[in-house]
Amino acid sequence: MDYVHVLQAFYEVLKLVNLFYLFIGTLAGIIAGTIPGLTFTTAIILALPFTFGMDPISGLTLMIGIYTGGASGGLVTSTLIGIPGTPSAVTTMFDGHPMSQKGESGRALGLGIIASVFGTIFGAIILFFFGPLVAKISLKFGPWEVFSLMVFALTLIAGLSGASLLKGLIAGLFGLLIATIGYDPNGQLRFDFGMDSLASGIAPLPALMGLFGLSTLLKNIEELRNPISKPKTKANIRIPMLQVCKDMIREKFVVVQSSIIGVLIGALPAAGAETAAFIAYDQAKKFAKDKEKYGTGHPGGIIASEASNNANAGGSFIPSITLGIPGDMASAVMLGVLIMHGITPGPGLFQAQPVLAQSIFVALLLSAFMLLITQTALLPLLVRISYIPMAVLVPSIIVFSCLGAFALNNQMVDVWMVVIFGLIGYVLDKIDVPIGPIILGLLLGPKAEEELMKALQINSEITPFFAHPISLIFLLLTVSSIVLTIWKNRKSKTITKAE
Amino acid sequence: MADKIFSIVTLTIAGIFLINSRLFAEKSGTQAVSSAFFPRIIIYALIFSSLILLVSSFLKKSKQQGEGAKGASIAFLRHHWxxxxxxxxxxxxxxxxxxxxxxxxxxxxxxxxxxxxxxxxxxxxxxxxxxxxxxxxxxxxxxxxxxxxxxxx
Known part of the structure; x- marks a missing residue:
């Protein structure tokens, strides 16, 4: 490993301007995570236009701040009012809310914050050691291996499909199909239907803004009739640091175990922070001596949930930056951001732009400390922010996302794309069609086609895909992934029927 | 009902793209395969998956059929206008x-x-x-x- 690049990355990220962006990002992420209904994925999308004028390291620093802050921000409402700010904070609620109801809100929040900080640092360290290693191995991949890897990544659609694998598959294929609009790798114009605006293809970012941003806001309007109840606790909460430290030492095994689970799940493409949190919580409970106390305000429950969902970030960056495959939806958005800045995530990133690649690890590491300072110091403010009414937030965020899309190319056509994809996202959600696979198809489709064309140009036979060992492994993993998902779906249906 | 509409819509989209792909179906001298090769794999897979969904939606007994589903949609719109x-x-x-x-x-x-x-x-x-x-x-x-x-x- 070239430590000069690591030191250069530290020098870049530690510049005052980048530390400021990291602070703003962390704060924005925490706020987005704190407000139920808003996710940090939405916050990353909204922050996108602000990165246009920045250099890539500054833009990434801002985004990583939002990512880390958002992963932890959900704990405030989960603990105080029993409504998870983010899906990954659902398990925090299991013990955080009961602890808060016992009058120990400060202890619950303190445990969540410290566990989040530990999880983030753990994830960053793993990324530092394993990121370059995976990238080094993947540099040896030819077009056959990369195409097979893309096919494998596309089967992970199953992980984003929820109950209906078939609908998820259709959504993924739809994403792949719309990714073919515009010029192909040979410069041939396809599927423009006589419209100039389609010649340059469907840009992933307006599609993301529509599918995740606008459709989420429309869904939030449905929740207006269910106002959030205010907690009985005072806004001026103090964290008993001594007590929190004692709890952390007592639950040290849970901290490490949950962080490992978070990183491992994060490194699996498309698995997501919520999966990590559920598995970590379950494992912590299984290994606990006093497992009957879980769900009633046990410190281990909060620690397991928060350490794992923050460690997940470091893990999810491994496939994102080394292979160009998003670890979860938030890293899919960040992949889009890198592409927009002219950076191609993938095996070559550590060779072509080593300082930028290492600055991801540095920013992630520093964001842990920023998280600790911001969340501890601004806790009373965060409690108040969680009560901003949706009636005010929804129209304001719509205007922001509209201008964010407009700022991409200074064209209204991108804003109309947000509208179209927003409607598609909302309607598909209503009929239980998962949206995630569309994005996966849209992001991975062009790369998969490019590699397939390269492979067929070298050898027009399909046998090399099976003859190259690594390619064969990916194809076998693809088949296993499909078979396993079908088996799991059938098993869960049988259990449901039996119940 | 939603699955039926969804599969019919995706079949229609796939059909439109398949017809349009004829415009660039011929490969040039430098190409190993034509520009329609990759999109057509996706289109055929989309048609196949949509047909399975359409057939299974006819076989599956829906809880909300006909007037029931229509009524639910109207109630939803009235509630969430x-x-x-x-x-x-x-x-x-x-x-x-x-x-x-x-x-x-x-x-x-x-x-x-x-x-x-x-x-x-x-x-x-x-x-x-x-x-x-x-x-x-x-x-x-x-x-x-x-x-x-x-x-x-």
Whole structure:
């Protein structure tokens, strides 16, 4: 490993301007995570236009701040009012809310914050050691291996499909199909239907803004009739640091175990922070001596949930930056951001732009400390922010996302794309069609086609895909992934029927 | 019913793309395969998956069929009328923006949006929403035009 690049990355990220962006990002992420209904994925999308004028390291620093802050921000409402700010904070609620109801809100929040900080640092360290290693191995991949890897990544659609694998598959294929609009790798114009605006293809970012941003806001309007109840606790909460430290030492095994689970799940493409949190919580409970106390305000429950969902970030960056495959939806958005800045995530990133690649690890590491300072110091403010009414937030965020899309190319056509994809996202959600696979198809489709064309140009036979060992492994993993998902779906249906 | 409509829509989209792919189905001398090769693999897979969904939706006994599903949709719209309203209002805003300009159209959009989404209408909230719409629009315009150098409509 070239430590000069690591030191250069530290020098870049530690510049005052980048530390400021990291602070703003962390704060924005925490706020987005704190407000139920808003996710940090939405916050990353909204922050996108602000990165246009920045250099890539500054833009990434801002985004990583939002990512880390958002992963932890959900704990405030989960603990105080029993409504998870983010899906990954659902398990925090299991013990955080009961602890808060016992009058120990400060202890619950303190445990969540410290566990989040530990999880983030753990994830960053793993990324530092394993990121370059995976990238080094993947540099040896030819077009056959990369195409097979893309096919494998596309089967992970199953992980984003929820109950209906078939609908998820259709959504993924739809994403792949719309990714073919515009010029192909040979410069041939396809599927423009006589419209100039389609010649340059469907840009992933307006599609993301529509599918995740606008459709989420429309869904939030449905929740207006269910106002959030205010907690009985005072806004001026103090964290008993001594007590929190004692709890952390007592639950040290849970901290490490949950962080490992978070990183491992994060490194699996498309698995997501919520999966990590559920598995970590379950494992912590299984290994606990006093497992009957879980769900009633046990410190281990909060620690397991928060350490794992923050460690997940470091893990999810491994496939994102080394292979160009998003670890979860938030890293899919960040992949889009890198592409927009002219950076191609993938095996070559550590060779072509080593300082930028290492600055991801540095920013992630520093964001842990920023998280600790911001969340501890601004806790009373965060409690108040969680009560901003949706009636005010929804129209304001719509205007922001509209201008964010407009700022991409200074064209209204991108804003109309947000509208179209927003409607598609909302309607598909209503009929239980998962949206995630569309994005996966849209992001991975062009790369998969490019590699397939390269492979067929070298050898027009399909046998090399099976003859190259690594390619064969990916194809076998693809088949296993499909078979396993079908088996799991059938098993869960049988259990449901039996119940 | 939703699965039937969804599969028919995806079949129609796949059909349109398949017909359109004939325009670039011939490969050039330098190409190993034509430009329609990859999209057609996806289109055939999409047709196959949509047909399975369509057939299974006919075989599956739906809980909400015919009038039941229609009734549920009407009830949903009656209960959540703000969703289609805000969507339509957003489209009107986008049409108005190039005509009226960013500032007046955004103030109008925000103000009406705040009012419509406010479940319990109170006169005193008008006093909050008017300055809020004005200040927020000004702040957004300032950030985008001065900090991000985006020329707004």
């Amino acid at each position: 703000r969703v289609p309203f805000m969507f339509a209002w957003f489209m009107i805003y986008l049409i108005l923006m190039p005509i009226l300009g960013f500032f007046p159209s955004t103030v109008l959009f925000l103000f009406v949006g705040y009012l419509v989404l406010n479940i319990s209408f109170l006169k005193k909230k008008l006093l909050i929403y008017i300055p809020l719409s004005l200040i927020l629009t000004f702040v957004i315009q300032f950030i985008f035009e001065n900090e991000l150098q985006v020329i707004l409509p």
